[in-house]
Structure formats: C-alpha cells, structure tokens
Amino acid sequence: MSQDIRDFVTPSCDLLALGEPTHQEPAFGRVRNELFAQLADHGFRSIALEIDRVAALAVNDYVQEGTGSLDTVMREGFSHGWGGQDANRRLVSRMREYNEGRPPGQRLAFHGFDAPTENTSAPSPRPYLEHARDYLALDLDFAGLIGDDTRWSRTEAVLDAAMSPGASAEAERLRSHADDMLNSLYARAPELIAATSRDEWFRARTHLTAGLGLLRYHKQCAQPLEPSLRIAGLHATRDALMAQNLLDIRGIEEARGATLVFAHNLHLQRNLCVWRLGDLAADWSGAGAVVGSLLGERYVCVVGSLGRSEALGLRDPDPDTYEGRLQRRITTWGLETATTVTASSRAPVARTRTDTHPRQGYFPLDQATLDAVDAVLHLSDGTAAHT
Numbered sequence: 001m002s003q004d005i006r007d008f009v010t011p012s013c014d015l016l017a018l019g020e021p022t023h024q025e026p027a028f029g030r031v032r033n034e035l036f037a038q039l040a041d042h043g044f045r046s047i048a049l050e051i052d053r054v055a056a057l058a059v060n061d062y063v064q065e066g067t068g069s070l071d072t073v074m075r076e077g078f079s080h081g082w083g084g085q086d087a088n089r090r091l092v093s094r095m096r097e098y099n100e101g102r103p104p105g106q107r108l109a110f111h112g113f114d115a116p117t118e119n120t121s122a123p124s125p126r127p128y129l130e131h132a133r134d135y136l137a138l139d140l141d142f143a144g145l146i147g148d149d150t151r152w153s154r155t156e157a158v159l160d161a162a163m164s165p166g167a168s169a170e171a172e173r174l175r176s177h178a179d180d181m182l183n184s185l186y187a188r189a190p191e192l193i194a195a196t197s198r199d200e201w202f203r204a205r206t207h208l209t210a211g212l213g214l215l216r217y218h219k220q221c222a223q224p225l226e227p228s229l230r231i232a233g234l235h236a237t238r239d240a241l242m243a244q245n246l247l248d249i250r251g252i253e254e255a256r257g258a259t260l261v262f263a264h265n266l267h268l269q270r271n272l273c274v275w276r277l278g279d280l281a282a283d284w285s286g287a288g289a290v291v292g293s294l295l296g297e298r299y300v301c302v303v304g305s306l307g308r309s310e311a312l313g314l315r316d317p318d319p320d321t322y323e324g325r326l327q328r329r330i331t332t333w334g335l336e337t338a339t340t341v342t343a344s345s346r347a348p349v350a351r352t353r354t355d356t357h358p359r360q361g362y363f364p365l366d367q368a369t370l371d372a373v374d375a376v377l378h379l380s381d382g383t384a385a386h387t
Contacts, residue, residue, distance in 0.1 A: 001334035005035040005302075006042045008335060008375045012297040014258040015250055016044070017288055018377065019265035020304040022362040025311050027382040029087025032262050033094065033331055039100065045257030046109040046249070047091075050267060052079035053245050055129065056112030057203060061097040063110045070096070077117055097258045105256060108274055113245040113287075115213050115238055120158055122218060124149035125174065125182065128211030132181050135196075135204035136188070140177060145170040158221050158234075175219075178212045183205030202252065209248070213241040232282035237272065240288035242267060247294065263287075265303045265363055273371035277358060301373045302335065303366050307380040312360045320364035321353040326378040333379045338370045345370075 002008075009016060018035065020028035024345050038049055047057070052170035059077035061067035068091060074083040082088055092110065095185070099107040108352045116123055126146045132141050147170070156163040165171055185192070185205055193201050222238045223230070246261060253259050261295070275282045307327040308316045317323035325367045345367075351366035365376070 001330055001336055003334055005038050005335065006304060008300065008337070009039070009042060009258075009299055010297065012240045013260040013300040014254070015246065015291065015295060015300070016258065016260050016300050017268040017299065017301040018260060018262050018304070019268040019302065020262070021265050021306055021361055021364070022312065025306055025309050026085065026087060027309075027333075027379050027384075028163070028377075029085055029091070031377065031379065033087055035092050036091070036260055037094070039258070039260055041077065043180040043257045044260055045106075046111060046253045047095075047250055048246065049082070049088075050080070050114050050263035051077075051082055051112035052116040053112040054112055054116065054207055054208075054211075055079050056382075057206065059092060059112075060100045060110040060276075061160070061303060062094060063320050064098075064099055064104070064107050072077045079112070080113065080118065083205050089206055093202060093223035097196060101233045104340070109253065109256070111249050111259075113242055113263075115217060115245075116210065117214075117217055117238055118323045120155045121153055122158055122214060122221070122348040124152040125178075125211040125214040125218075127179065128214065129174065129178055129181075132178075132185065132204050132211065135192070135200070135207075136184055137179060138181070138184075142174065142177070144260040145174050145177075152218060157218070159165055161222050161224045161230075164218060164222035166215070166220070167222035171218065175212070175215050177373070178208065178215065179215075182208055182212070188341060192272050203302070206248075208242070212328075217241070228281050230278060230283045231275065234283035235282060239267060239284065239287045240290065243290035243294075246287060246291050264266060264361075266368070269299055269303055269373055270301060271368045300375075302375040302377050303365070303369060305378040306362065307378070309382040311363060311382055314360065314362065315355065317353050320348070320351055322367075323353050323378070325350055326376065327380055328348050330378045330380050330383070333377070335375055335377050337375050341365075341376050342370050 055077050059073045062073045074089055090274045095108045106175055114279055124146055125150055129142055129208055150215055151165055217237050220233050267286045270289050270292040272283050273286045305323055308314055328377055352366045
C-alpha cells in the first residue's frame with residue numbers, strides 16, 4: 001500500500017487517470033488535491049476535470065494569469081454544480097498560489113474535458129458557434145437557424161426524439177456552417193495567429209469544437225431508439241466528445257509535461273461501461289477505453305474504491321467483496337496495483353458489492369474493471385481523508 005501516486009507513474013505515462021466511484025463523497029476531491037501536488041513536483045503541468053471545457057477556460061485564465069476572482073471562476077467556470085465543492089475551490093486556489101512568480105512554461109494549467117451536457121439537458125450551440133464566427137470575422141447570422149435557445153435546452157429535447165431539433169434541416173445547415181468554419185480556422189491559422197495570438201486561436205477552436213460536439217449530441221437525441229439503446233447512444237456520444245477533448249488537451253500540453261485527469265470511474269476505465277436500472281440496460285465504451293486504445297502505455301488508469309461513507313449513507317462492505325478485502329488492509333486511504341488487489345481476491349474469490357443504491361451514484365469494483373486498470377485508490381472512510 002502506498003500514498004505516493006508517483007509510485008504508479010510509469011516512464012511512458014503522459015496521461016494519468018484518477019477515478020472516483022461516485023461524485024457524492026467529498027473525500028476523493030481532497031485526496032486528489034494531495035496527489036496532484038505530488039505530481040506537480042514530478043513534472044506534471046496540468047489537470048483536467050469532468051467539467052465543461054469552454055467554461056473551464058475562465059478557471060485556467062485565473063490560475064495562470066490571475067484574471068478575474070476566485071469567487072467568480074468557481075461560480076462561472078465549473079459546470080454540473082462542481083464549483084460549490086470545497087475541494088475544487090482549494091485546488092484552484094492552490095494552483096494560483098503555485099503559479100505566482102513562475103514563468104509561463106512552468107505554470108500549472110487547468111482544463112475541463114467534458115461537454116456542457118447533463119443527463120436531461122444540453123444547451124443551444126449558439127454561443128459556441130458565434131464565438132468562432134466572430135473570431136473569423138464572418139458575416140453569418142445563426143439566429144434564424146437556431147431559433148429560441150430553449151427549444152434546444154429543454155428537457156424534452158433530450159428525452160423525446162420527436163421534440164429534439166437535432167435532426168432538423170436547420171441543424172444540418174448549422175453543422176455544415178460549423179464544418180466550414182473549422183476548415184477556415186485551420187486554413188487561415190497563420191494570418192489569424194499573427195493578428196491575435198496562438199492562445200486566442202486555440203480558444204476559438206475550443207468553442208467551435210464544443211459547438212460541433214453539441215450538434216452531434218443533439219442529433220443523437222433525435223434518433224428514434226428504444227430506451228436502452230437511446231441511453232447507450234447518448235452516453236457513448238458524450239464519452240466520445242470527452243475522449244476527443246482529452247486528446248486535444250494532450251496535444252496542447254505535450255511539450256510542457258504530463259496531465260492528471262480526474263473523473264468518475266466510468267469515464268476513465270478501459271473496459272466497457274455497464275449501466276443497469278430496472279429493465280433498462282446500457283453498455284458503451286467510455287472516454288478511458290477510447291483514449292487508452294489510442295495512447296497505449298502512455299495512458300495509466302487508477303480507479304477509485306470506497307469502504308464506508310457518511311455522505312452516502314454507505315456502511316462497511318462485506319468482507320468477501322473487493323472493497324471488503326481492501327478495507328482490511330487500508331485503514332485510511334491508499335493506492336495498490338490492480339494485480340495486488342486481484343491476487344488477494346482469488347482465494348476465495350471475491351464478489352461484487354451489492355449494498356449500494358442507484359441514488360448514491362456508486363459503481364462497485366468488479367473483476368472486469370480490475371483486469372483493465374493499473375491501480376486502485378481505496379478510501380476506507382470518507383471522514384478519514386482530511387487532506
């Protein structure tokens with residue numbers, strides 16, 4: 001057992017994934033902060049969180065340049081409600097403190113790698129496309145094609161294919177315009193960067209690819225599929241966008257150093273994601289499976305595991321579960337290789353935990369996941385991890 005994440009960074013690793021089995025246990029964020037501090041001393045220069053990539057640009061401006069205020073970036077730079085978490089606020093504050101007085105090449109960078117979507121809503125692509133249009137100084141009016149933004153963002157547009165504008169003639173024209181703008185962005189890159197900056201060019205591309213991603217997601221929403229296939233298709237589309245964002249972030253950060261990515265286990269594990277609720281069932285490849293297959297040994301994955309949690313109302317795991325075996329050896333929190341966890345669970349064979357509830361958002365460890373990751377971060381008790 002180790003509490004030093006550097007023990008698990010291989011020489012070839014430039015994207016280290018750190019997963020949490022649920023978003024509802026704050027202790028994972030606190031441990032993440034300590035591990036990222038270790039990695040910063042090991043040459044890592046960036047972190048990517050499961051938040052909207054465009055919104056996170058404001059957070060990066062703050063941590064690198066001091067632009068804006070901490071309160072503002074926590075409120076506006078974090079999607080999905082993550083700006084209210086104390087661990088995230090501490091992370092941003094510490095990154096700003098670390099960067100003060102350092103040259104740009106040595107500063108830590110902050111990224112989001114998610115699309116701006118929720119399970120029941122996805123916004124209008126308008127602001128993302130308009131940002132790119134304005135950067136390119138094009139005379140394009142998207143208002144007539146997009147219409148009222150609420151027809152895209154309302155819950156029905158995601159949950160009911162018949163109510164989605166994603167497969168409309170207007171949406172197809174928007175996708176055509178966006179594709180033309182992306183081509184123009186690259187074709188005119190020398191003149192655009194000379195007139196603005198490389199950072200502004202990348203910012204425009206980030207907005208444009210986010211807009212294109214939203215158009216793809218809305219098109220998936222418009223597919224008339226039975227419920228299980230619909231859920232799988234939406235999850236797969238979102239994770240594909242996440243994977244593209246991670247690869248793009250690595251392209252930006254490659255010359256500066258490695259990246260830590262922090263998200264739910266499902267988005268980072270190399271094996272298939274499996275979701276079950278009543279009669280509904282969905283399987284899809286998460287971002288980690290996509291990126292892992294493309295980066296090979298450059299991608300290292302550590303999944304999270306939890307014993308008990310007051311925040312979730314989760315009691316101690318049964319001794320014969322994977323979490324139970326870890327609970328016996330780890331009294332606070334620690335890291336172990338996946339092969340060590342697997343070896344300790346063979347005699348007798350461990351079983352998958354069953355004392356969880358869907359509302360906890362907790363996905364227990366299983367053998368398929370352990371066979372496809374490199375290590376496990378186990379927290380015996382959320383209250384024990386005050387870092």
